[in-house]
Amino acid sequence: KQEVTQIPAALSVPEGENLVLNCSFTDSAIYNLQWFRQDPGKGLTSLLLIQSSQREQTSGRLNASLDKSSGRSTLYIAASQPGDSATYLCAVHSGGGADGLTFGKGTHLIIQP
Amino acid sequence: DGGITQSPKYLFRKEGQNVTLSCEQNLNHDAMYWYRQDPGQGLRLIYYSQIVNDFQKGDIAEGYSVSREKKESFPLTVTSAQKNPTAFYLCASWGGGQPQHFGDGTRLSIL
Numbered sequence: 126k127q128e129v130t131q132i133p134a135a136l137s138v139p140e141g142e143n144l145v146l147n148c149s150f151t152d153s154a155i156y157n158l159q160w161f162r163q164d165p166g167k168g169l170t171s172l173l174l175i176q177s178s179q180r181e182q183t184s185g186r187l188n189a190s191l192d193k194s195s196g197r198s199t200l201y202i203a204a205s206q207p208g209d210s211a212t213y214l215c216a217v218h219s220g221g222g223a224d225g226l227t228f229g230k231g232t233h234l235i236i237q238p
Numbered sequence: 239d240g241g242i243t244q245s246p247k248y249l250f251r252k253e254g255q256n257v258t259l260s261c262e263q264n265l266n267h268d269a270m271y272w273y274r275q276d277p278g279q280g281l282r283l284i285y286y287s288q289i290v291n292d293f294q295k296g297d298i299a300e301g302y303s304v305s306r307e308k309k310e311s312f313p314l315t316v317t318s319a320q321k322n323p324t325a326f327y328l329c330a331s332w333g334g335g336q337p338q339h340f341g342d343g344t345r346l347s348i349l
Contacts, residue, residue, distance in 0.1 A: 129280070159337055166345075168244075168328055169281075171337035214280060218338075225271050225296055226330075226338060228280035 127152045127219050131229035139237050140207060146200040146232045148215030153193050156218040159226065160189050160200050163212045172213075173200070205236045241265065244329050244341035250349050251316065251323060259314045259344045261329035267339070269332040270312035274298060274325045275343075281328060287312055316346065324348050 128151045138144055148158075157176045161169040173182045173189040175198070181190040188201040202209060212233050216226035245260045263270065269288050273281040283296030287306040301320025306312055316323045329341045 161340075166326075166343075168342040169330075169340040171339070174337045176335075216281075216338075225273070225283035225286050226281070228273075228282075230278065230280045 127155075127217055127227045129215055129217055129227050129229040131213075131215050131232050133232060134230065135233040135235075137235040137237060138205060140205060142205050143201070143203050144205055144234075146202070146213050146215075146234070148198040148200070148229055150196045150198075150217045150227075152219060153196050154219065155193065158189075158191055158198050159216045159218070160187075160198075161214040161216065163214060163231070169214065207236045207238045210234055210236045242329055242331055242339055242341035244327075244344050246344060247342070249344055249346045251346060252349050254318045256315055256317050257346070259316070259327055259329075259346070261312045261314065261341060263310050263312075263329075263331045263339070265331055265333060265339060266309070267331035267333040268309070269334075270306070271330040271332070271338070272296075272302075272304065272312070272314045273328045273330065275328060276325050284314065284327075 130149045132147045159174050160172045163169050175182050175191040186203040191198045212231045214231045215229045242263045251257045271286040272284040275281045282298050284302050285304045287293035293304050293306050303315045327344045330338045332338045
């Protein structure tokens with residue numbers, strides 16, 4: 126059964142720093158991997174989607190990498206801002222694709238002004 | 239705009255009562271999903287449906303039921319058999335080759 130782990134569970138950094146969030150998964154036979162952002166009491170906003178054949182995706186200050194063979198993904202946030210404060214969730218889509226996602230527990234990020 | 243609408247935003251259940259959470263999408267997606275989120279936890283899959291009139295159990299289906307009579311609708315019923323229903327419930331849809339889209343969630347509490 127697929128398991129997803131996110132490290133660290135919480136992170137607090139000063140504004141302007143570059144930071145890395147880590148995600149690992151136990152079964153490398155994945156369809157894709159997604160990074161989401163969740164604000165308190167809200168639903169999920171998709172940040173980046175990496176297909177199993179891809180190595181990385183970029184959107185603005187965000188860059189996500191995927192190493193399927195080692196079961197790892199990282200989310201890199203450049204020049205962090207207070208508005209980046211949120212919980213970041215990593216999720217893996219296994220099997221044929223139409224099955225549900227397997228989520229990590231998230232990294233709670235606080236950017237200090 | 240295309241998206242997913244969940245209602246109500248907040249719901250309260252009395253002991254022994256069944257309650258139904260609504261999820262509607264206008265994205266023309268075939269697949270729809272229900273997840274449960276508990277404080278400090280990741281999301282866990284309750285049920286999913288890949289096509290109308292068909293659905294499968296996820297990891298925590300006990301005490302829940304669903305129907306998929308229309309492509310755009312996937313309601314979730316929390317039955318009285320679910321002994322710990324207090325949680326944040328999220329509905330999602332997927333059209334293949336794209337990110338899953340999520341609604342804004344329904345927060346269910348016990349009276």
